Amino acid sequence: MNWETVIGLEVHAQLSTDSKIFSGASTAFGAEPNSQACAVDLGLPGALPVVNIRAVEMAVKFGLAVNGRIASHSIFARKNYFYPDLPKGYQISQYEDPIVSGGVLPIDFDGGITDIQLTRAHLEEDAGKSAHGNVLGATGIDLNRAGTALLEIVSEPVMRSAKEAVAYLRELHQLVQYLKICDGNMEEGSFRCDANVSVRLKGDTEFGTRTEIKNLNSFRFVERAIDFEVERQIDVLTEGGSITQETRLYDTEAGETRSMRGKEDAHDYRYFPDPDLLPVHVAPEFIEDLSVQLPExxxxxxxxxxxxxxxxxxxxxxxxxxxxxxxxxxxxxxxxxxxxxxxxxxxxxxxxxxxxxxxxxxxxxxxxxxxxxxxxxxxxxxxxxxxxxxxxxxxxxxxxxxxxxxxxxxGLEQISDSAAIEAAVDEVIAENSDQVAQFRAGKEKVLGFLVGQVMKKTKGQANPKVANELMKKQLGDGE
Amino acid sequence: MSDQFPSSVAQLAAGLRDGEYSSVELTKAYLTRISEHDDALNSFITVCDESALAQARAADAAIAAGAANNLCGVPYANKDIFCTSDVRTSCGSKMLDNFIAPYDAGVVERLNAAGMVMLGKTNMDEFAMGSSNETSFYGRTCNPWDLSRVPGGSSGGSAAAVAASLAPIATGTDTGGSIRQPAAFCGISGLKPTYGRVSRYGMIAFASSLDQGGPMGRTAEDLALLMNVIAGFDERDSTSLEMPDEDFGRLLNKPIENARIGVPSEYFGPDLDAEIGALLERAIAEFEKLGATICEVSLPNSQLAIPAYYVIALAECSSNLSRYDGIRFGHQCENAVDLTDLYERSRAEGFGEEVKRRILVGTYALSSGYYDAYYRKAQQIRRLIKQDFVNAFDDVDFLIGPTTPDVAFTAGCHSSDPVTMYLSDIYTTAVNLAGLPALSIPAGQVSGLPVGLQLIGNYFSEAAMLGLADRYQKNSSWHLSHPSEICAGGPS
Structure with a gap:
């Protein structure tokens, strides 16, 4: 059977803001755990978020670069779920009315140019990190990352191979760095990718059931994980099974994807507009100012x-x-x-x-x-x-x-002066009568040896081209 | 405070400046009164004897140095919803019984900067969810006019403390009437400012789009004085209004001839107690006598306010209270076997019944499949309600009506049916949905219990509303009556 792969990517680009998206705490990487979490990041009672205008600027720059629609009025929403590294019990994100909708990123692929359509790009805050194993018998929580600004860039499901997905990802990776909105450091998690993957028979118009693969932090893993997942899905379908809509984790060691949670465990995030934040108004002049600053x-x-x-x-x-x-x-x-x-x-x-x-x-x-x-x-x-x-x-x-x-x-200057090189050539001819005779007998390969001797004599400084010509000329003269 | 000290903040401040008494003397007198009477009232969760006296001494030094602000050295009671960096902030909940905030709320910073003296943190419904102060983890507060009755809520502790002269003035917060209703029940004055006037930074959230801090005191003049301290822009609160500072007392003692006052017919329907209705008629006649023009207006969507309010407020609270997970601060259950157990038991043990009910209802209203029917619909209604007010303010400057449909009710009488309790907010919630300023002042008594009159103004009209209320109070004496049972005379 002839299968077609369908891939859409969700990229989390960590925005290069000095402070967090809703607080004044620093975003510098690698600080002591919980040393860069203020009352807002800790979700303390009474603490309130205030939007970092730099993050909005960066999102708008991205929107301009991909020719997306910049919302004049975008809304921050709360995504509600419980997790220890999510201090408020909700993540501030965007749901209805994201800051950027649509857009396109052309990529060079397969000898041509393919336009990758984007669905949206929205601003949100990152969660903290749960550190398992560092603290004996407990899970450590580091909230330094909590509240770091992210731009989630969602593509349409338009890619048809892991290679194409990687080509898109590379182009995107390059773009955000050109825009200076993300340092692109994948090891530190500044540029992370989740892949939505499904397969269908060629010619089908409906998409197959998709799985979402998380934890893809290098281009290589993206390609391997998608390839593995496509194979797995094809195997399941070929054997008459069906694909379960679920979230899967890529195990980099084993090189395979594993079920993380099924659809039945899917959260009802109860999105609603965050009443602590007013809608973000982006004025035409604001967009104009940023579009002037846009680099090539x-x-x-x-x-x-x-x-x-x-x-x-x-x-x-x-x-x-x-x-x-x-x-x-x-x-x-x-x-x-x-x-x-x-x-x-x-x-x-x-x-x-x-x-x-x-x-x-x-x-x-x-x-x-x-x-x-x-x-x-x-x-x-x-x-x-x-x-x-x-x-x-x-x-x-x-x-x-x-x-x-x-x-x-x-003293590395090359000697191109004929007189100086000629002397060396003459000396070499005089000192290597056997090789000269061989050359004259028609063994032209010996020329290389003779020129090499000239270079040696001049400590490599002779212009090899000049030395070559002069040697030929001298040997010729001798005939 | 009649024997030794005057009862109004304006007079207290004048006496301090004139050296008639010191802030330490004043503070001691109030602390003594609290120790004598609060066992009966339970209006304070935490009394701050030591820090209050330290603040008083600092205030006396500032006054002596001539560097004092207007209200420097004046004691006040602080609702236990405003974070204070050195005193526990419980929000009336077991969940925060051990919580000491590492920072001061914006309002507290302003009160400190003004040199005011915090006597203590007042009792309140748990997380401001209630209309009776019965949901507090620290026990119910009693109404000083009749200890078997509730003081209203959620700022019931502040209202009772001021009514019983345990504090000359207090802070409160109002999400659906939580300043005005207890002010009405306890016979004091309370102002809910325009949404965004008073910083919500460090004010523990119940429903963020509705919560607003405000002053509770004896007179409109006192409210204006405290507003001058606590109101103002705070960049740490995104919903704070960036407006130039203003003197909220600038329209006190001014004639009100040009005031046009509308009487919403919906506020005088069958829900309203007949005797309260009669008292309000008299008050309205008094305003007319003072020169105001009275006319009837309509707020056609009024009956939708309660359902819309309870959907929006509970949806927001269900999310706002997610941070109380037992992990970083607050109550944590013992011997959790896993994460789910930790969450479930910490929250089950830390929250009271009413808070849990509201979280559940709010969660339901936001759930996938119900969002459009509840939350989105409620937001649409909210816009209609706001538009009702906008239309009314085309024709009039103020609206007048009852604060509550009835006088203070007996403790426990609504415990079997929370919805009947919710209905006590029928005249107050629409104002929060619209973000408007409103105040309640005493306008009579029914069977010895105070009755509140509510004035609703257009956005940013606090000064004019306070001017109007002040005019009324200069021509009436309801605000001067004290509950005889507890506070005949006040501290001496």
Missing amino acids: LPRAKRQRFVTDYELSQDDASLLTGSAETAAYFEACLAAEAVDPKALSNWIVGELFAALNEAGLKIEYCPIKPTDFSVLIERISDGTISGKMAKEVFQAMWDGEGNADEVIDAR
């Missing part, structure tokens, strides 16, 4: 890099992977009119490798763009060879100075 978005930047710098789609994607990388690239170009392609190769190659190894983000790169572009320029003007450049790069990375300083200090 990843897709537009990518296209511009292809067009303006004649880069391949792949290179452009890599260079625009983060706004900071793109900014680094363009800062290099602004400093020196180097060849964009050569620059791109060096950033994507040497620089990325070094950054990776050091675990550094490009904004903390020890080599300034102005210095990096000089290095590229020294390769293209023939001062150093590509091979030498790697040594210079390493020295620059280690803080030995800029490209020219390193070249000077280490």
Whole structure:
């Protein structure tokens, strides 16, 4: 049978606000448990929420970036349920009248562009964390995260494979970081995903029964979990069974999804407008101000890099992977009119490798763009060879100075002067009569050895191209 | 307080400033009175002898230094719903019997800044849910006019304390009449301000969209003085109104010739006790004599106020009280076997019967499948009720009517049927649904029990309403009568 997968994603992006969405407490990660929870976050009697305008701004920015409708009047609602890490017994979220409705995120997938339709994006507060096992015989509760601002971004069920879902997720992940509304740190839980998955026979117009998979905190797990779940559902259906609508947890160790709670255990959340908060009014001027502040978005930047710098789609994607990388690239170009392609190769190659190894983000790169572009320029003007450049790069990375300083200090300048190289060539010919004879007998491979000797004699500083030509010329002359 | 001290806050404050007596003397006199009479009344949950005297000493120092505010050194009683950082805030519930808030309510900060002296925290219906003070975990409060009767609720402790001169003035909160009804039952004055006037920050929530703090005292003038202290914008309460500070006493002692007062026909129907109706007729005639124009108006949706109110208030309370889960503060059951057990027993043990009833009803009204029929419908009715008032205020400046359909009832008489108790709020809840200001002042007695007159004003018209009430009180003496049983004379 020919099955079709249907996937919709719910992403929780933690907004990069300094303080919580309804209180003044800090949102910094990693503080002592419960040190960043104030009376509001603790749900103390009489404590009241006040909306953090920064969170509203960020949600509006997102709405603008995906071309969604920004509600002029949106409502915070209470989602009621009991859990120890939910101090008030309800989560303040949005239900009817979310701040952003609709919208679309185009993604590059399968050699083309697919528009992923969004249902909505709404603001809500995060819960705290229950820590099992840290406290002997008890469950610890850390409310530092309680009240942290989240933007829940819900897609329509329009994706048809785990790979497509991941492509959407990556695009979204990149977008929220470009917008500077989320740090995208998946390990710390700043960008979390739940997947709604169902299967149906190709050609069916009705959706199959879906399951919701929770706890997907990496792109890899999203793909694996969906693939596993699709297989599982197909197996069940093929064997004549039926899918139960339920919430499933992805077990990263076992690589499988497991039932967490069924529909019968589903909460009746008793949503109703939060009477402690007034409706959020978003004025047209407010939207206008934010739309002016909107940065160039990843897709537009990518296209511009292809067009303006004649880069391949792949290179452009890599260079625009983060706004900071793109900014680094363009800062290099602004400093020196180097060849964009050569620059791109060096950033994507040497620089990325070094950054990776050091675990550094490009904004903390020890080599300034102005210095990096000089290095590229020294390769293209023939001062150093590509091979030498790697040594210079390493020295620059280690803080030995800029490209020219390193070249000077280490005497790495390439010798392109024919007279100097000619002398070395003549010496090599004189010292290697056997190999010269072999070459002349037609064994052309020996040329490489002879040129290598020239490089050795010049301590690698001879311009290899010039050395090669001169050697050929000298050997030819001797005939 | 007639022998040594005057009974009105305005006079008390003047005496303090003029050095006729110190705040410590005044505070001691009230604390003595509380110790002598509150065993009978049970109007206080917590009496703050030491901290009150400390505040009084500080007030005396400030007065001596000439740095004192208007009400500096004046004692008051604080409803036990306002969080205080050094004194337990129980909200009348076993659930919070051990709760000391780590912060002061916005209202308490203002009272402290004004240099006022908190005598103690007054008794109240549990979580402000009740009209009789009978639901308090700390036992019922008695009406000083007749100890077998209730003082009204939920601010019954504050009302009884002021009526019995255990405090010159008090704070209250009003969700569906909880300031006005006990004021009426105890023969004092009480103002429920426009929603948003008084910060709800640190005021323990019953129904957030209806709750409003306000003053309870002997006279309209005293209410104005306390309003000047407690009202004002608080950025920590999103529903707080950002308005410039105003003097709520600016229209006291002014003529009322231009006042147009409407009499809603719906408030004088068969529900109203005939003798109360007659007293109100006389009061209305008095207002007319003072120069006001009286006309009949209609609030056609009045009969919908009680059902709409009880759906909205209970829906909100069911959610507001979810935080009392026995985990972070408040009552926690012993030896819980698992999480569900912890929740169930902590809440079953910590909450009283009426609170549980309201949580259950409110939960039901918000449940999937019932939401539209109850909560959404109630919100629609709420808009109709508000519109009734808007229409009425096109033609008149104030509305006048009874505060309650009857005088204070006997304790226990509604215990078998909570709905009959709910009906005692028929004239008060519509005001909360509309967010309007309203006050109750004494306007006579039936069988020796006080009768309250309710004035309802347009949004932000507190000063004008207080001016009107003040005019009436300057021409009548009902507000000066004291319950003979307890407080003949007052402390001396």
